[in-house]
């Protein structure tokens with residue numbers, strides 16, 4: 102239903118050129134939710150904006166519902182764009198219009214009769230749960246409510262596709278979840294294909310059926326979440342799955358020593374990359390290796406039954422038992438490092 106065929110885009114600013122997209126190809130089926138993830142500057146916005154030609158690729162084609170948008174004149178393109186809704190990080194509502202008038206705008210521009218507009222806008226406000234806010238202005242709404250208005254407006258022309266450009270990045274975690282839930286409902290109820298870009302793995306995890314990873318303008322992975330995370334040695338995927346630093350609790354950091362010495366116990370940072378789940382690891386250490394430990398910190402994600410992330414263990418066994426634990430981790434390819442002794 103959406104096919105991006107070998108698109109590239111170079112920006113020229115002053116005397117410099119920057120290749121934001123480099124030969125990207127991607128297919129998205131009708132009714133799919135595809136999450137595109139990448140670091141800042143990876144080319145995510147440029148890619149999603151190429152889907153409705155807000156950004157025109159220098160090379161390649163974009164097919165939506167079988168129509169090559171790159172081959173259309175401006176009148177034909179305007180007509181096809183009505184079937185592609187879009188929402189943005191900062192909502193892009195008109196502050197001088199009420200909620201009702203914001204949602205009505207695309208219909209007014211399309212010359213739809215007044216009674217039809219009223220009927221449609223009320224139906225849309227119901228879908229996004231804002232029937233009681235129709236006469237309010239954007240300034241009196243929360244961020245989540247503003248995004249709901251933007252979603253209603255994006256749905257006004259009954260699009261086949263909804264493009265979401267970092268749609269939850271300006272929202273707090275609870276509001277993010279409720280907007281993602283709404284997008285999921287819309288996808289199910291209206292069978293709208295959703296393309297969303299994000300730099301957050303939790304957004305991908307929450308609703309995407311498929312994932313594409315973009316880095317430095319190139320598509321580096323695509324598939325189901327399970328397919329993509331199975332390539333966990335890929336440096337980009339690995340960075341998305343593992344937190345950066347595990348801070349050592351202040352009480353231990355104060356007297357942490359670099360070298361082993363009698364009476365000091367090792368502080369070990371363990372990285373889980375889906376090869377063992379946390380509970381199993383702790384069970385094996387305690388039950389099979391008889392090593393007591395304190396779990397000081399854990400920053401883990403459970404993704405489809407596998408644990409990803411880091412934990413900080415303060416081993417409490419005797420020297421032989423602790424050494425046995427470290428060798429168990431090594432033998433089983435569980436990455437770890439000793440942060441010090443305390």
Ligand SMILES: Nc1ncnc2c1ncn2[C@@H]1O[C@H](COP(=O)(O)OP(=O)(O)OP(=O)(O)O)[C@@H](O)[C@H]1O
Nearest residue numbers: 112113114121139140141142143144145146147148
């Ligand atoms: N209109 C433009 N003119 C010049 N350079 C641009 C333009 N738009 C984007 N770029 C550059 O292209 C690269 C990709 O930008 P893009 O906004 O697509 O990345 P992104 O992955 O969406 O990043 P972010 O998450 O920070 O928004 C960046 O280096 C950016 O500076």
